[in-house]
Amino acid sequence: MNLKEALEQLVGESISQATGLALEDCPPYIAMAKNPQFGDYQSNAMMALAKSLKTNPRELAGKVLDKMQQHPLFQELVEKCEIAGPGFLNLYLKDDALIARLKPTHLTQPKTLPPQQRQTVVVDYSSPNIAKEMHVGHIRSTILGDAIAKVMEHLGHKVIRQNHLGDWGTQFGMLIAFYQRFPDKLENSELADIESNYRAANELFGSDPEFEKRARDSVVKLHQGDPEAVGLWEKIVSLSRRHLHENYSRLQISLSEADDKGESFYNPHLQEVVSELKENFADKDGTVSVSVNDGATCIFLKNEKGEPAFRNAEDEPLPFIIQKSDGAFLYATTDLAAMRHRAKDLEADWLIYVTDNRQSLHFEMLFAAARATGIATNSKGREVTLQHVTFGSILGQDRKPLKTRDGGTVKLSSLMEEAVERAADKVPESAASEGLSRQEIAERIGIGAIKYADLSQNRQTDYVFTWEKLLALEGNTAAYLLYAYARLSKMLRESEDEDRGAEILLQEEAERRLALTLCRFPETLESLTSEWRMNALTDHLYATASALMKFYDECPVLKAQDPEVRKSRLALCRQTADVLKTGLALLGIQTVDRM
DSSP states (O other): OOHHHHHHHHHHHHHHHHHOOOGGGOOOOEEEOSSGGGOSEEEOHHHHHHHHHTSOHHHHHHHHHHHHTTSHHHHHHEEEEEEETTTEEEEEEOHHHHHHHOSHHHHTSOOOOOTTTOOEEEEEOOOOBTTSOOBGGGHHHHHHHHHHHHHHHHTTOEEEEEBOOBOOSHHHHHHHHHHHHSGGGGTTOOHHHHHHHHHHHHHHHHHOHHHHHHHHHHHHHHHHTOHHHHHHHHHHHHHHHHHHHHHHHHTTOOOOGGGBOOHHHHGGGHHHHHHHHHHHHBTOSSSEEEEEETTEEEEEEBOTTSSBSOBOTTSOBOOEEEEOTTSOBOHHHHHHHHHHIIIIISOOSEEEEEEEGGGHHHHHHHHHHHHHHTTTBOTTSOBOEEEEEEEOOEEOTTSSBOBOTTSOBOBHHHHHHHHHHHHHTTSOGGGOOSSOOHHHHHHHHHHHHHHHHHHTSOTTSOEEOOHHHHTOSSSSSHHHHHHHHHHHHHHHHHHTTTTTTOOOOOOSHHHHHHHHHHHTHHHHHHHGGGTOOTHHHHHHHHHHHHHHHHHHHHSOSTTOSSHHHHHHHHHHHHHHHHHHHHHHHHTTOOOOSOO
């Protein structure tokens, strides 16, 4: 139980005892105090509660405080608690309570949950299209989704990663027809060649009726399992996947080839999904009905008032179309089949989708349809938690989508290469160590800078990409945190582990503020799961590094006169290094011992 959870239990149970209300009706509203003079944590629960109970909030706070002082957790954690203003409870923690939590088992060790609390979490992220190079537009889903998966694993859950590749559709008919006409162009081909060949095929599709027919026939043959069509498709997919995983490897993304589940994986099940929905929900009057409109099979959803849950621009009921009049399936059909597979076959308890915010309506309708039809009910009979984590765009300094100088799409491989080259300019030759070369250090700094710059933003908004800010050695950047970690590593190397087993003493205010910041790391991780704003984690890591710098300024470590104080401060530095390394690792960033 982290500090915040313990205080929530203390205040919540005390409110219940003071008022006679059920515990679930006594939210404690514990938050970190913004100003240290008002304590370490605060509760503002009394104001809202007093209003509903028609009593004075300060009087209520006094009654609650009386109960708190009798609680075992108060004796363990709280030095004093003051009533302030209209009824705030300002909580000041005991130094011993902080010291007791300054251990890896409390701070950074992955949680082990009991079976009844451990959930199976499927994270759907990255999901690029086959036959195209990854570009800057793929960064946010890939980096954010990977961090979500890592945090979920750290919190004790079973995580299944899913890379929903766009490996099916009309474009493959065009490519197959193109390579049948120009077979030599596939030999020794790279992905960039396939992408340019697709553009050429697309031009032929629009200008050559014979080629258009051949391309459409190729799609049919591919669906029917024609050996030649399937063979060409497999070559294209194989080459694309190799390229994807080369990028993932350099970007330090934990997706493996086993996590690839393209649209083609669900194709055999699409008609089955549509048929089951038509059979079970045909023309019903409840919250969901499936009917055929103008030849298309549609899911119509209603809200609790019996009104259409979704409307179009003309204020007409907006259906979720799952099969077109010509029999073709849509993204909606594939997504329903994928959700059914994840809920039933993978036994998911929680599904997290990471896509750009332009897909918000699609996922809102998908989730509503899946819940209403039971597709979002897992094999254990429980409704799956569904989360859509959206994000904005990466912009250039002109505040338009980031482009190359000639107006082209910025390839991910090019972006990574430039980041590493720029980082190398900042790494001195002396930084090389027995473990890492100067180039390897630059690789970690450059790749880490790309990831941190993205994750430190509010994910729902667009942000402007600048190299100067990305690699800055000051402020809330990867380079600043990596430097802080490298400085700690140097100090701990020079001390030759003399702090091992040392008792931590919190004699100075800067020591205590650093300790308190470290103790808040576990609750920061727990708080992420509600909205997946990873900038809360980057902000905490920056606050940790800032508290460390103030500690350096005010508290000599290696030059401390008292040996016990020296050991104590080294131990505090070791815990700080552990928190920084763990936090950066959860963001997918590798640390360096020298910089």
